[in-house]
Amino acid sequence: MDGASRIHFGERQIEMAHGAGGKATRRLVDGLFVPLLFESTPECLGDAAHVQMDGVRLAMTTDSFVVTPLRFPGGSIGELAVNGTVNDLAVSGARAEAMVVTFVLEAGLPADVLEAEVRAMGQAARAAGVTIVGGDTKVVEHGKTDQMYITTSAVGRLLPGVTLGPRAVRPGDRILLSGPIGDHGITILLARGELDLEADLRSDTRSVLPLVEAIAKVAAADLRWMRDPTRGGVATSLNELALDCGLGICLSEERVPVRDEVRGACELLGLDPLHIANEGQFLVVVAPGSADRALEALRAAPGGAGAAMIGEVRQQPAACVLVETSYSGSRIVDMLVGDPLPRIC
Amino acid sequence: MDGASRIHFGERQIEMAHGAGGKATRRLVDGLFVPLLFESTPECLGDAAHVQMDGVRLAMTTDSFVVTPLRFPGGSIGELAVNGTVNDLAVSGARAEAMVVTFVLEAGLPADVLEAEVRAMGQAARAAGVTIVGGDTKVVEHGKTDQMYITTSAVGRLLPGVTLGPRAVRPGDRILLSGPIGDHGITILLARGELDLEADLRSDTRSVLPLVEAIAKVAAADLRWMRDPTRGGVATSLNELALDCGLGICLSEERVPVRDEVRGACELLGLDPLHIANEGQFLVVVAPGSADRALEALRAAPGGAGAAMIGEVRQQPAACVLVETSYSGSRIVDMLVGDPLPRIC
Numbered sequence: 001m002d003g004a005s006r007i008h009f010g011e012r013q014i015e016m017a018h019g020a021g022g023k024a025t026r027r028l029v030d031g032l033f034v035p036l037l038f039e040s041t042p043e044c045l046g047d048a049a050h051v052q053m054d055g056v057r058l059a060m061t062t063d064s065f066v067v068t069p070l071r072f073p074g075g076s077i078g079e080l081a082v083n084g085t086v087n088d089l090a091v092s093g094a095r096a097e098a099m100v101v102t103f104v105l106e107a108g109l110p111a112d113v114l115e116a117e118v119r120a121m122g123q124a125a126r127a128a129g130v131t132i133v134g135g136d137t138k139v140v141e142h143g144k145t146d147q148m149y150i151t152t153s154a155v156g157r158l159l160p161g162v163t164l165g166p167r168a169v170r171p172g173d174r175i176l177l178s179g180p181i182g183d184h185g186i187t188i189l190l191a192r193g194e195l196d197l198e199a200d201l202r203s204d205t206r207s208v209l210p211l212v213e214a215i216a217k218v219a220a221a222d223l224r225w226m227r228d229p230t231r232g233g234v235a236t237s238l239n240e241l242a243l244d245c246g247l248g249i250c251l252s253e254e255r256v257p258v259r260d261e262v263r264g265a266c267e268l269l270g271l272d273p274l275h276i277a278n279e280g281q282f283l284v285v286v287a288p289g290s291a292d293r294a295l296e297a298l299r300a301a302p303g304g305a306g307a308a309m310i311g312e313v314r315q316q317p318a319a320c321v322l323v324e325t326s327y328s329g330s331r332i333v334d335m336l337v338g339d340p341l342p343r344i345c
Numbered sequence: 346m347d348g349a350s351r352i353h354f355g356e357r358q359i360e361m362a363h364g365a366g367g368k369a370t371r372r373l374v375d376g377l378f379v380p381l382l383f384e385s386t387p388e389c390l391g392d393a394a395h396v397q398m399d400g401v402r403l404a405m406t407t408d409s410f411v412v413t414p415l416r417f418p419g420g421s422i423g424e425l426a427v428n429g430t431v432n433d434l435a436v437s438g439a440r441a442e443a444m445v446v447t448f449v450l451e452a453g454l455p456a457d458v459l460e461a462e463v464r465a466m467g468q469a470a471r472a473a474g475v476t477i478v479g480g481d482t483k484v485v486e487h488g489k490t491d492q493m494y495i496t497t498s499a500v501g502r503l504l505p506g507v508t509l510g511p512r513a514v515r516p517g518d519r520i521l522l523s524g525p526i527g528d529h530g531i532t533i534l535l536a537r538g539e540l541d542l543e544a545d546l547r548s549d550t551r552s553v554l555p556l557v558e559a560i561a562k563v564a565a566a567d568l569r570w571m572r573d574p575t576r577g578g579v580a581t582s583l584n585e586l587a588l589d590c591g592l593g594i595c596l597s598e599e600r601v602p603v604r605d606e607v608r609g610a611c612e613l614l615g616l617d618p619l620h621i622a623n624e625g626q627f628l629v630v631v632a633p634g635s636a637d638r639a640l641e642a643l644r645a646a647p648g649g650a651g652a653a654m655i656g657e658v659r660q661q662p663a664a665c666v667l668v669e670t671s672y673s674g675s676r677i678v679d680m681l682v683g684d685p686l687p688r689i690c
Binding site for chain 2 (some may be wrong): 028055060107108111134141151152155286
């Protein structure tokens, strides 16, 4: 039984949207990867898997990075490749310990371009406290890759007392966000120079592990769920949560921190900041009794001053994300559909 | 201190040879990756790293796969991606337990091409006994990748009683090879159809774990070193061993199993079968007292009938690989230089 009978991916070809982290990605993952690769359907596809080896539970994750341009205000592909994977482990409740990396390089790539990214990876790894223990390099003909693609994979140790999952989420739980959203996606868009728009904006890329540890220190047992809203943004992450727990995720729009530059660019482009990718923020669902303490700990930690309580979990609307606007209206916000900003990580 | 002072990679740009696994790859790894990514120079860069987590030692490895064509006689990129990583762990003395996978896909890729590879990965994983626990998908614009690149990473459990490393190798140790060499590289070359040559040849791609376990069962404590001679072939793997242990690796050419089809193609192309990639073979250095028993166990295991004792370790020529030919001559065989067969894995 190789799962073939459970395949339900009816599309004829792969489109950019299948890599955008939204609805199309979910169709590809649920329709093709889960039936053929996983022996049983994982309860929920989180950012990292937890596996048991010789009586020790560890977390494991992987990501490929294809961002363009390679360098952008606030970061670069190498730094992003390390922190993205550190963050996937962090929001699964684990501290990255050992990392392996691979490069797919284009023949003709200037050596100093590679050196800059390798240097950025080393620095990011030291800053995040993860040890790079091995790797692999492939070179393809000029034009068969876009300068370089990097893949990082890591294993990590679980943070004591933290058990996360959508099944743990209850009505009344509060939703915290670590800081302003959309900086990464809009920075990448501007860095491509395709828009006649300038803004003093930097990617938010960073390791969120110190913030996760700060919150775990004061509220470990009351943390229910965490996620870093990268591709597809906050709206996609919260829609996945809503589907997985079957509850309503209710946001107060005015409480969601968004910089003016991001809001302005989104208005011009007809995009919703809730759909824009972040690389240094995370969402936390926490039991109501610990919410204030958790928010305080976040805000007191370096880089956490912009954290906010942005909403709560309710029974209704079931399996949906509802955004209450400042004019006492409300709207349902769906996952990202299509891919307005390709290759942002 | 970010290792910048130890950088010694003087080349101006990346060439295909830097991904070929031979001399250029070693210059890139030693000159750039080791100084910038690794906190201390690893004693020797094996196929997998062994890391300690919560008192448990585990093995970890990663590889990217860019083989072209995607499908070839005997295998395909998906199957290769799983078995290549299973094999890297196996020859480090470990059994792959949990694997994560990433895809970089080209927009426009037919869904059935992807489905075939995902299916091949699932089948290979089940056959090798490794569980795929997570993954990631990126999509890039048509032409920014060559259909698909796959990266696999895995953690594994160490086989009991097996401790491997070039430092353990002693003069008098015997060198075993699991079967005929060059099948994979020549199969890929022929599958590209660039040569007016046909041969009834299949890639040797497979999991070597059952063979490694068979040999570990009878000679665990006497196993010194193992390696799967992929890119760069047997000559490159053994040159790395010679450099790392400082001893002479002496092969008897007539004992090295090579199929007629591979020998013929190599003669036509001016290639040495010792430099051609394999995906389902491995080299073992074993203490002399256990060599016959180990060879017997290999030959008795399914798929091991072609195994052979191909040489021994001597004091001289130090740090070199010497091949004794059937005409009582001998020649020094170096690592692969350049890249006669790009993108074979």
